[in-house]
Amino acid sequence: MAKSARPSARQSASGLDQNSARGNGGELHQIAGDDTPVLTTALGTPVSDDQNTLRIGERGPSLIEDFHFREKIFHFDHERIPERVVHARGYGAHGYFETYDSLAKYTRADIFQRAGEKTPAFVRFSTVAGNKGSFDLARDVRGFAVKLYTKEGNWDLVGNNIPVFFIQDAIKFPDLIHAAKQEPDRAFPQAQTAHDNFWDFISLMPESMHMVMWIMSDRAIPRSFRFMQGFGVHTFRLVNAKDESTFVKFIWKPKLGMQSVVWNEAVKINGADPDFHRRDLWEAIQAGNFPEWELTVQLFDQAFADSFDFDILDATKIIPEEVLEPIPVGRLVLDRMPDNFFAETEQVAFMTQNVPPGIDFSNDPLLQGRNFSYLDTQLKRLGSPNFTHLPINAPKCPFAHFQQDGHMAMRNPAGRANYEPNSWGLGPREDPQRGFRSFSDAEEGQKVRLRAESFADHYSQARQFFNSQTPPEQRHIAMALTFELSKVQAPAIRERMVSHLLNIDETLATTVADKLGIRDMPEPAEAAVPPRDDLPPSPALSIIQNGPDSFEGRKVGVMLSDGADVALFEELRSAIEAEGAVMEVVAPKVGGVEAADGTHIEARHMIDGGPSVLFDAVVLLLSEAGAGLLVKEAAAKDFVSDAFAHCKFIGFTSGAEPLLIKAGVAPDADEGLRRLDSAASVAAFVQSCRKLRLWAREAAVKL
Numbered sequence: 001m002a003k004s005a006r007p008s009a010r011q012s013a014s015g016l017d018q019n020s021a022r023g024n025g026g027e028l029h030q031i032a033g034d035d036t037p038v039l040t041t042a043l044g045t046p047v048s049d050d051q052n053t054l055r056i057g058e059r060g061p062s063l064i065e066d067f068h069f070r071e072k073i074f075h076f077d078h079e080r081i082p083e084r085v086v087h088a089r090g091y092g093a094h095g096y097f098e099t100y101d102s103l104a105k106y107t108r109a110d111i112f113q114r115a116g117e118k119t120p121a122f123v124r125f126s127t128v129a130g131n132k133g134s135f136d137l138a139r140d141v142r143g144f145a146v147k148l149y150t151k152e153g154n155w156d157l158v159g160n161n162i163p164v165f166f167i168q169d170a171i172k173f174p175d176l177i178h179a180a181k182q183e184p185d186r187a188f189p190q191a192q193t194a195h196d197n198f199w200d201f202i203s204l205m206p207e208s209m210h211m212v213m214w215i216m217s218d219r220a221i222p223r224s225f226r227f228m229q230g231f232g233v234h235t236f237r238l239v240n241a242k243d244e245s246t247f248v249k250f251i252w253k254p255k256l257g258m259q260s261v262v263w264n265e266a267v268k269i270n271g272a273d274p275d276f277h278r279r280d281l282w283e284a285i286q287a288g289n290f291p292e293w294e295l296t297v298q299l300f301d302q303a304f305a306d307s308f309d310f311d312i313l314d315a316t317k318i319i320p321e322e323v324l325e326p327i328p329v330g331r332l333v334l335d336r337m338p339d340n341f342f343a344e345t346e347q348v349a350f351m352t353q354n355v356p357p358g359i360d361f362s363n364d365p366l367l368q369g370r371n372f373s374y375l376d377t378q379l380k381r382l383g384s385p386n387f388t389h390l391p392i393n394a395p396k397c398p399f400a401h402f403q404q405d406g407h408m409a410m411r412n413p414a415g416r417a418n419y420e421p422n423s424w425g426l427g428p429r430e431d432p433q434r435g436f437r438s439f440s441d442a443e444e445g446q447k448v449r450l451r452a453e454s455f456a457d458h459y460s461q462a463r464q465f466f467n468s469q470t471p472p473e474q475r476h477i478a479m480a481l482t483f484e485l486s487k488v489q490a491p492a493i494r495e496r497m498v499s500h501l502l503n504i505d506e507t508l509a510t511t512v513a514d515k516l517g518i519r520d521m522p523e524p525a526e527a528a529v530p531p532r533d534d535l536p537p538s539p540a541l542s543i544i545q546n547g548p549d550s551f552e553g554r555k556v557g558v559m560l561s562d563g564a565d566v567a568l569f570e571e572l573r574s575a576i577e578a579e580g581a582v583m584e585v586v587a588p589k590v591g592g593v594e595a596a597d598g599t600h601i602e603a604r605h606m607i608d609g610g611p612s613v614l615f616d617a618v619v620l621l622l623s624e625a626g627a628g629l630l631v632k633e634a635a636a637k638d639f640v641s642d643a644f645a646h647c648k649f650i651g652f653t654s655g656a657e658p659l660l661i662k663a664g665v666a667p668d669a670d671e672g673l674r675r676l677d678s679a680a681s682v683a684a685f686v687q688s689c690r691k692l693r694l695w696a697r698e699a700a701v702k703l
Contacts (some may be wrong), residue, residue: 004248004596013577017255019402020652022398026256028522030585031526032457033128036425036428036429037400037427037428037429038400038428038429038430038431038434038435038577039258039400039401039420039427039428039429039431039435040387040399040400040401040428040697041068041071041153041349041396041399041401042071042352042399042400042401042403042438043073043153043154043388043393043394043395043399043651044152044153044353044395044397044399045068045152045153045154045355045356045357045429045435045436046152046153046430046434046435046436047430047434047435047436048069048221048431048434048435048436049067049430049432049434050420050429050430050438051430053066053069054066054069054438054682055058056189056443056444057251057443057444058509059240062335063133063449064368064371065353065361065368065370065371065372065482066438067354067640068436070353070372070375070452071375072403072498074375074376074379074385075385075403075406076403077385079538081462082380083381084377085127085128085133085177086125086129086177087124087128087145088126088127088130088131088132088134089125089126089127089130089131089132089133089136089191090124090125090126090127090143090345090346090425091125091126091132091225091277091278091283091345092122092125092151092278092290092338092344092345092348093122093123093125093281093332093335093336093337093588094120094121094122094334094335094338094344095121095122095123095290095332095334095335095336096118096120096121096332096333096335096336097118097119097121097146097148097295097330097331097332097333098113098116098117098118098119098331099111099112099113099114099115099116099117099119099329099330099331100115100329100330100331101115101326101329102114102115102330103238103329104240104241105240106238106240106246106248106299107238107239107240107246107358107359108239108240109150109152109155109357109358109359110150110151110356110359111150111151111155111236111356112329112330112358114452114473114606116430119145119148119149119150119151119423120148120396121146121148121149121334121380122146122334122344122348122349122392122692123145123146123147123334124143124145124147124276124345124348125143125144125145125182125225125281126143126144126145126353126497127140127141127142127143127182127191127629128141128143128160129141129177129180129181129191129192129193130190130191130326131191132177132191133603134190134191134274135191135269135270135274135275136269136270136274136275136276136277136278136636137221137261137264137266137269137270137274137276138191138192138270138279139192139215139220139221139266139480139484140191140193140215141160141161141162141220141224141592142160142161142162142220142222143158143159143160143161144159144161144228144229144230144231144252145157145158145350146158146159146230146332147254147348147354148395148400149242149395149397150397151397152356152357152397152434153354153355153356153357153395153397153399154354154356154393155278155354155355155356155359156252156350156351156352156353156354156355156393158230158350158351158352158374159231159232159250159252159374160229160230160231160233161219161222161228161229161230161231162211162214162215162219162220162231163231163233163234163249163251163318164210164211164214164233164315164316164317164318164506165211165233165315165316165366166202166205166207166208166211166316166364167205167206167208167315168314168316168365168451168455168566169365169366169369170365170366170369170370170372170373170452171369172205172639173366173369173373174203175201178197178405179197179202179541179596180193180197180198180201180203183196183197183198184462184478184590185196189228190489192487193535194483194484194485194486194488194699195213195485195487195488196234196488196489196493198273199485199489199494199497200488200490201491202497203476203496203497203500204536206314206459206500206527206528207316207455207458207527208458209458209459209462209500209503209504210317210458210459210461210462210465211318211680212315212481212500213462213465213466213477213504214465216476216480217465217473217480217543218260218261218262218470218473218479218483219478219543219544219629221260221261221262221263222258222259222260222261222277223259223260223278223554223616224259224277224280224281225280225281225285225291225623226254226256226280226281226291226553227254227257227258227259227260227553227610228254228258229251229252229253229254229258230250230252230293231248231249231250231251231488232249233249233315233366234249234250234315234347234361234362234364235247235248235249235312235313235364235367236249236250236355236359236360236361236362236365236367237360237362237363237439238299238359238360239357239359239360239437239439240358241544243437243440243451244362245360245439245441246299246301247298247299247300247301247302247304247305247312247362248299248300249297249298249319250295250296250297251296251297251298251326252293252332253296253326253436254291254292254293255290255291255292255293255294255331256292257546257547257548257549258543258546258547258548259491259547259548259616259692260543260552261541261568261613261646262476262646262647262698263476263479264645264646265613265642266647266648267657268613269613269614269622269640270612271409272609272613273340273610273614273651273684274616276614281334282445282589282602283582284553285334285336285337286337287693289553289580290333290334290335291330291333291334291553291583292331292333292497293331293332293399293403294326294330294331294332294542295326295328295329295330295331295332296326296327296329297321297327297329298321298324298325298326298327299324299327300312300319300324304324305505308323309460309535310454310461311383311452311454311455311458311534312362312455313362313363313365313452314364314454314455315364315366315367316455316458316461320464320538320540320541321519321538322536322538322539322540323539324415328514337364338653343390343391343392343419344391344392347382347387347389347390347392347393348392348393349374349378349381349382349387349390349393350374351373351374351375351378352367352370352371352374353371353373353434356436357434357435357436357437360438360439361438362529363443370672375545376408381539383407383408384407384408384409385403385406385407385408385411386406386407388422389409389410389411397596400427400428400529401412401416402418402420402426402427402428404418410614413427415427422684424596436612437515439498445627448649450493453571455532456528456529457528457529457533458528458529459500459503459504459526459527459528460531460532460537461535461536462503462504463503463504463505463531463532463533463535464536464537464538464541465534465538465541466504466505466506466508467535467537468537468538468539468540468541468542468696469541469546470542470545472544472695472698473542473543473544474508475698477508478508478511478512478515480572481497481501481508481512482501482511482512482515482516483513485512485516486515486516493516493527494518495518495522496518497512497520498512498513498516498521498522498523499522499523499524499525499560500525502521502522502523502524502525503524503525503531504601509521530551538651544592547691547692548564548690548692549690550579550580550690551579551580551581551616551617551686551689551690551692551699552577552579552580553580554582554617554689554692555581555582555614555615555616555617556572556576556581556582556584556616556618556619557584557586557605557610557612557614557615557617557618557619557639558572558583558584558585558586558619558621559586559587559607559618559619559620559622559625559630559636559639559656560585560586560592560593560601560603560621560622560626561587561588561593561619561622561625561626561629561630562593562595562620562623563594563596563623563624563625563626563627563655564592564595564596564601564622564623564626564653565596565621565623565653566578566595566596566597566599566601568621568676568682569595569601569621571679571682572619572651572676572686575682575685575686576591576685576686578691579686579689581616581670581686581689583622584604584605584610584615585601585602585603585605585609586603586605586606586607586639587601587602587603587605587606587607588606588607588626588629588630589603590603590604590605590606590609591603592655593602593626598621598641602693607633607635607636607639609637610639611633611638611642612638612639612640612642612643612648613637613642613646614652615643615648616648616689616692617643617648617649617650617651617689618639618640618643618648618649618650618651619650619651619652619676619685620640620650620651620652620653620656620659621652621653621656621676622652622653622655622656622659623655624654624655624658625655626655627656627657627658627659628658629654629661631658631659631662636659636663637659637662637663639658639663640663640665641660641663641664641665644663644664644665644669644697645692645702647672647690647691647693647694647698647701648693648694649670649672649673649674649688650665650672650673650683650684651674651675651676651685652667652673652674652675652676653675653677656678660673669697670694670696670697671688671694672694672697674687674688
């Protein structure tokens, strides 16, 4: 694959005009040296031309990506005066984005001009398919939507935790979501794709096969919002002060590393705590353990785009990190929860069209359709064109426009003039220099409904993704496909999916077919472009190969009984906290236990309410008498057997051996079981937990 010579992102600032407006959001942009305010969009983006819509050529068709025109007409259309269709279940937090160094060489976006500048941010994480009341650990894509309140308008980077999508053209989005949601005649299953309609649609859409590999992987069942990546998905443009364009793809990387759960664990977590991801984010921020992501960018020019193996406008494709290394440009820190969930997390409105000057769109047909769709969605959900007046959606920079009236208008133009141009010298005017300017790329061609031939390879990157996974991860993909397709009642759909899998990996296809009881293997699906087998594995695509180097941010569940060794308990607490992890006590009674020296130790969970699926590692700190009582408790045995089956590290005292044996776990079964009898053994156990899972155990457990 061709590589471009990557220029450094760490450059000094250009001479971009930094004359800024003064005051708060209720005041107006001012043009330097002039009392006339600058016309902006409702979200504060300066407007360069308020006289002409964006079009192809002087006499060509208007473009739906002209967000200023769309916003202006949209608001006018609704001046006379519900749950999200997708991403309904969400959870958000406030924070800030800190820029590392100036990117003025590539973009005039104000947010990237000054090193060390902090920009207010709001982030909403979500699941796609489930309704608002569904559970957190569904196998699903996770939304990763970031609203950055820049000094030149709001920038919404509305992405997912997966860098590709099911479809290439937005016209198929309603069909995709209809197929994925509950089947309309029976209204189930909820928050699941394990049903006929979804797999019928997918099996008829070869372009979805790359995404299928991702959603059947562990990426679709993350351990926490804090441990997952985020992607802008599409190719965007950066435009500098000279109107020079650089293509860009955005990637958020978690400071704490990536981590997922296994499917059996996810099912049990949903039963034990359907708010598992919400609670995790809430507790981390409340404890001052602020989640952090690094924003990295893949920058490339037209020459690279032309030489790359796949079309950079195709949202079902990635640019592997080994081909184009992501450059760190800033960090995102979440440090405050909303004061009110409804007012902020539920009413926040994200729109891909919200970009400041210096960020622009590519011709990705999926992105173009999203730009059109999101504005109408906000009207339906929030009931008024004035949703930008809500504090969570309002810009934090000065803004000025002539939009008026409509339901719940909280501000209207002051004075005589509510239009422009006017003879009274009132109100804002456009600023061709500071305003948003679309990159003037040359476009020509007939008006057609046609998919580019460069979008036609649907299997090669799916194969590359599968080949990039470790053996446990490949096994999980096969298990996930088997489970999902086992819920499909129509044999023809199951066989059609296996025919697609044959174009990705023959062993994967035969494994799934065998588990489904398909006796006669179908022929491989007809491919528009023969799948390539020369794409090298991309280690960056594996979660296990990119795990953390510490146990920071994780949680240990310590099962205690009366008579426990308090000194060992305190050693354990100190070692876990020193690692940056959290310890929670699980006991027969939530009131706690009495240690061997008479010390009372409070518990966070009783055993029935604190199963091991809630923790990243577990410890059995039991006296012989305490273990003798717990061997009779089914929940205690499940605590141990589930932790073992889910490949977690288990620390235990000698007194706990009867419970291990009763749960079917030999105390010396493997290196993931650690006997605790001293400070040194405790330190060694906590250090071993940095691996998160002992995947070598999984083949023996055979969940």
